[in-house]
Amino acid sequence: MENQYKLNTLRHWYLADYEWKGEKVLLVWGQFYNRPGFYEGMNGHTSIVQSIKINQEEKEYEIQTKNNLYHCSFDSCFFERQDDSPYKLPEYETIKAEYYKPVNTEGVSTNDMILVVADYNDYYFESLIYQNPDGSKGKYSGYPHIGMFTDTFLINGDREPYEYDEESEYIDIRYYVDEGSFEFYSLDTGERNLWIENRGDSTLYIYGCGSEIKLEPGKRVLALKKKYSSV
Structure with a gap:
């Protein structure tokens, strides 16, 4: 089968500085x-960049x-990572405005959190989206x-357990990592519903929250239900 990508294609890519021999x-x-x-989809980095067009x-x-x-x-482009880079790509803001597709949070309330995962991230983790009780x-x-x-x-909330009014509000999520899958062994969501969204290019299998979840690219699933959700 003919490869659908050009020679030396990078996907889910971003440009960042790196210290090498005392220089950036x-x-x-x-x-x-x-x-x-390289095998298809291998995560890694290039050698030193010489020019960008x-x-x-x-x-x-x-x-x-x-x-x-x-x-x-x-x-x-992995826009979230590129935003954190001190180096700005040519015409970056214009290109981002047209091509960046953020996670859809419409209908997400203080009862919900979204764990965003993808195969192009180390340990699959991309972000955790939730609101505090005050809506922040x-x-x-x-x-x-x-x-x-x-x-x-391991994923923790921004406060220590003793800083919460109720112990059940504490966020502590932990999972084992395997090839093409992960398994939760701690799943304290602060009494929130846990949605998991796959932003990657390949199917991920998820264990540890009931039955096996087969999460295909671009899909979101309710993995753990704690409260009413309007999502």
Whole structure:
């Protein structure tokens, strides 16, 4: 079957600086496709970026490193990560305004939270979306724990357990990571309904919240119901 991607295509990519030999250099991070020596969808980064050009006809950035020209389409830019980068791509704001598609939070109330996952993220985690009881945006910290036999990912709310009026309000989500799947072993959502949305390109299998969940790309599922939801 013919590969649908151009030679050296990057998807879910972003440009970021990196310290190398005491200097800041630019690398492109993302998923490699049709790249000799790499398996399809492999996460990684390029060598040092030498130049960046816009190809409006192909709707992509053409990013040159020492040995390769990478094709980085506008619509597959990882905009959330690119926003955090100190380096701004040419015409970035204009391109973002046209191609960025944020997570749809219409109807999401203080009773709900959305765990956003994707295969292009390490440990699948992209973000956690929820509101505090007063309607303000909820904050969180997410980080991996590298184990001897298996890796896990931990997500906590922005407050310690003793800072909550009720212990049940505490957010503590933890899961084991496997190839193409993950399994919760702690699922304290602060008494909120847990929705999981797959923003990636491949199906993920989810365990630990009842029956097996087969979550296809672009889909959202109610994984844990605690309260009424209008989503």
